[in-house]
Amino acid sequence: MKLSIQDTDKAHxxxxxxxxxxxxxxxxxxxxxxxxxxxxxxxxxxxxxxDTCVRMGDIALNNLHTYAPNFVExxxxxxLKGHEHLPTLAQDIKALTARLDTMSAxxxxxxxxxxxxxxxxxxxxxxxxEAVEDFRIDFEDGFGNRPDAEEDATAVQAATELALGMxxxxxxxxxxxxxxxxxxxxxxxxxxxxxxxxxxLLEKTGGKLPDNFVVMLPKVTIPEQMTTMVRFFELLEKAxxxxxxxxxxxxxxxxxxxxxxxxxxxxxxxIIRASEGRCVAAHFGTYDYTASAGITAKYxxxxxxxxDFAHHMTKVALGGxxxxxxxxxxxxxxIGPHRGENLSYxxxxxNRESVHNAWRQGFHHTTHSLINGLYQGWDLNPAQLxxxxxxxYTFFLSSYDDAVHRxxxxxxxxxxxxxxxxxxxxxxxxxxxxxxxxxxxxxxxxTEEEIKATGxxxxxxxxRSFFRILEGRRTQKA
Numbered sequence: 001m002k003l004s005i006q007d008t009d010k011a012h013x014x015x016x017x018x019x020x021x022x023x024x025x026x027x028x029x030x031x032x033x034x035x036x037x038x039x040x041x042x043x044x045x046x047x048x049x050x051d052t053c054v055r056m057g058d059i060a061l062n063n064l065h066t067y068a069p070n071f072v073e074x075x076x077x078x079x080l081k082g083h084e085h086l087p088t089l090a091q092d093i094k095a096l097t098a099r100l101d102t103m104s105a106x107x108x109x110x111x112x113x114x115x116x117x118x119x120x121x122x123x124x125x126x127x128x129x130e131a132v133e134d135f136r137i138d139f140e141d142g143f144g145n146r147p148d149a150e151e152d153a154t155a156v157q158a159a160t161e162l163a164l165g166m167x168x169x170x171x172x173x174x175x176x177x178x179x180x181x182x183x184x185x186x187x188x189x190x191x192x193x194x195x196x197x198x199x200x201l202l203e204k205t206g207g208k209l210p211d212n213f214v215v216m217l218p219k220v221t222i223p224e225q226m227t228t229m230v231r232f233f234e235l236l237e238k239a240x241x242x243x244x245x246x247x248x249x250x251x252x253x254x255x256x257x258x259x260x261x262x263x264x265x266x267x268x269x270x271i272i273r274a275s276e277g278r279c280v281a282a283h284f285g286t287y288d289y290t291a292s293a294g295i296t297a298k299y300x301x302x303x304x305x306x307x308d309f310a311h312h313m314t315k316v317a318l319g320g321x322x323x324x325x326x327x328x329x330x331x332x333x334x335i336g337p338h339r340g341e342n343l344s345y346x347x348x349x350x351n352r353e354s355v356h357n358a359w360r361q362g363f364h365h366t367t368h369s370l371i372n373g374l375y376q377g378w379d380l381n382p383a384q385l386x387x388x389x390x391x392x393y394t395f396f397l398s399s400y401d402d403a404v405h406r407x408x409x410x411x412x413x414x415x416x417x418x419x420x421x422x423x424x425x426x427x428x429x430x431x432x433x434x435x436x437x438x439x440x441x442x443x444x445x446x447t448e449e450e451i452k453a454t455g456x457x458x459x460x461x462x463x464r465s466f467f468r469i470l471e472g473r474r475t476q477k478a
Contacts, residue, residue, distance in 0.1 A: 028320035030428040031435050033464035035442045036324045037134035037174045039388050040283070041379045044142040045158045045177075050165035053172045056382035057131025063334065064123065064386040067355045070097065071113070071120030077356045078363050078390060080119065081398070082112035105450075119393045126389050126444050131382070133443070134174035137162070139193050140181070140218050151189065155196040163204035174212040176250070181219035182228055190217075191232055202240045209246070214280060218252045219288065223267070223274035226251065230276050249278050254285025255292045259313045268317035279323065282314060283378070286328030302330060302365045311372055320428070327369040329378035334358035334387070359387050366391035375439055389443075396445035399436070407433040407454040414470055430466035438464060 043052065068074040072093045075083040087093050100108055100117050108114045137158050139151065146154075158177075165171040177197055180190040194215060201209070217229055226249075233247040251271060253259070261267045272279050289310055290300040301307075307328075314325055335358075336351025343351070362384055369377050370391065379388055410430055437454065440446045441461075451461050460469045 029322050030320055030431050032322040032324070033431065033435060033438060035173075036376055036439065038375065038392050038439075038443045039377055039379050039385075040134040040136050040174075040326060041132050041172075041382075041385075042136045042138045042142050042178070042329070045137045045139045046143060046154050048137050048158045048161055050161045050168055051170045052161075052165075053132040053135055054170050056385065057127050059382040060131055060385035061124065061127040063355075063383045064127065067334075067352055067359075068120070068386075071116045072096075074120050074390065075113075075116035077359055078394075080116045080394060082115055085112035086116065115394065115397060118397060119390055122393050122444055123386055123389045127385065130173070130444075131385055132172040134176075134212075134376075135172045136175075136216055137177045137197075139190075140178050142178075148189070148192075151193055152196055155193050156200050159197045159200035160204060162210065163201055166205060166208070166210055171210050174214070175210050176212075176214035176216055178216035178218060182217065182225040183219060187228075194232070195236065198236055199240065202242075207241055209242075214248045214250050216250045216252065216283070218285070219254055220251045220271060221255050221257045223270050226271055226274035226279065227276075230274070230278055233278065245278070247278065248280050249275060250281040250283055251275070251279055252283050252285050252288075253310060253314055254288035256289070257292075259310055266313060266317045268314060269321075272318065272321065272323060281324035281326060281376075282318060283326040284310060284314065284328045284374075286378075287331065289328075300331075302328060303368070308372070311374060315373060324376065325374055326376035326378070327374040329380050330362045330365045330384065331380070332358045332361050333381045334362065334383045335381070355383075359390075362387040363391045367395060370395040392443055393445045396436075396440040396443075400440070400446065400450070403433070403436050404453045407437070407456075411455050411469075414466075427467045427470065430470075434464075434466045434469075437461075 041053075041056065049055075064074075068077060070093055072083075072086045072088075074080070075086055087096055096113060097117075100111065100113060103111075108117065111117075139155070143151070143154070162171065162175070177194070179194050180186040182190055215229070215233075217225065220226060229249055233249070234244070236242070237244055237246055253268070258268060258271065259266060268282070272282070284307070286302050286307060287300050290304055290306060291297075293306045295304060295306060311325075311327065318325060334355045336354050338347040338351050366377055366388060369375075377388070379385060407430075410433055414427075414430060437446065437451045441448060441451060448458065448461060452458070456469065460472065463469060463472070
């Protein structure tokens with residue numbers, strides 16, 4: 001067959017397109033397979049101790065056992081699937097629990113109680129082993145504006161406690177510090193606190209940072225604030241003997257101007273680029289953002305439509321970049337209004353109703369975030385932790401069967417492509433499907449064995465990369 005265009009001309013055109021495609025792929029490499037914590041717990045820097053995260057787990061577990069002493073109670077409060085079929089009498093609940101305890105995981109799936117039983121027990125196990133996944137030592141809203149001498153002393157104290165926690169192994173897997181914003185009024189204070197904190201910490205640890213350490217810069221509105229942080233990071237790294245690029249940061253989405261600038265553009269990508277590769281996440285600030293949008297305090301909630309608008313604008317701006325996106329916090333605490341040991345029946349009832357109402361609100365807020373693709377949020381009190389995990393585990397377990405079918409089908413279709421020697425263009429989509437299971441595995445919702453139902457092997461799961469899985473299968477069949 002005669003061709004009308006010379007091969008060299010076609011090759012030149014395709015080479016030019018290839019360059020453009022590669023530039024696009026560098027900007028949008030796809031979702032990262034790295035672990036993303038399901039939450040960040042914020043606590044005032046003045047209250048932080050080496051064992052804070054451990055104590056939070058104890059408080060959270062006590063809260064759960066007090067207001068939901070068994071899985072049936074939790075299922076009824078949250079109206080989990082199958083709750084209407086569960087027993088009401090204590091002896092019947094005890095008998096059902098004992099029967100479920102003797103079953104295999106596969107056998108339980110045929111029971112009405114499966115979801116509620118599984119979620120409850122996973123929450124208990126999580127609170128006992130790793131209640132806090134990510135903690136932020138807060139020098140901003142959680143600390144407030146205090147005299148310079150007091151904040152200086154707190155920075156030293158908090159760094160000393162963190163060093164002790166590192167030594168004792170009581171630090172959460174992800175941890176960091178939130179400084180004051182780089183606004184004109186607060187920029188000097190923010191930099192001074194970070195300098196004191198990091199210098200003290202590195203002196204105490206012999207130059208070692210905790211794993212997954214990050215610095216949160218709040219109230220970012222312009223790229224220059226991020227650039228200033230980068231330049232200061234460089235000075236800190238040089239002064240403290242750290243490898244260049246060691247320090248990482250997060251930004252916050254908590255002003256309307258970070259969603260749309262004065263020229264009607266979304267500036268988020270420019271702000272992320274200004275971090276020069278150091279920014280790993282963008283967190284939504286529910287209450288500052290709603291205030292920025294003119295919402296009065298009574299209606300400042302995660303369920304307000306302006307929050308969904310900001311979420312979707314953030315997702316659209318940063319989708320495919322590998323930047324983690326986190327939702328904000330529920331400000332209703334599941335804590336009863338009455339304190340003390342000798343409470344009346346009426347006071348105990350009011351406490352229970354108050355906590356259960358707060359549980360339902362927190363559960364629904366977190367579920368809403370997960371449905372909208374926000375796999376991380378904020379918690380402000382240890383009593384919120386049970387519902388963080390209740391919503392997260394319910395979400396992953398309820399979606400498990402459908403996700404298995406989708407990934408298994410996708411892997412099989414990709415395998416056909418690799419066998420024919422083609423390049424599989426939808427590897428990013430495959431990574432997204434794989435990431436569902438990786439996120440579920442990381443937080444304790446499912447086991448590695450349960451991922452194998454997709455047809456992946458243990459070795460393939462450990463790669464955490466759909467592209468590498470395809471490469472490996474191609475090599476095996478070659």
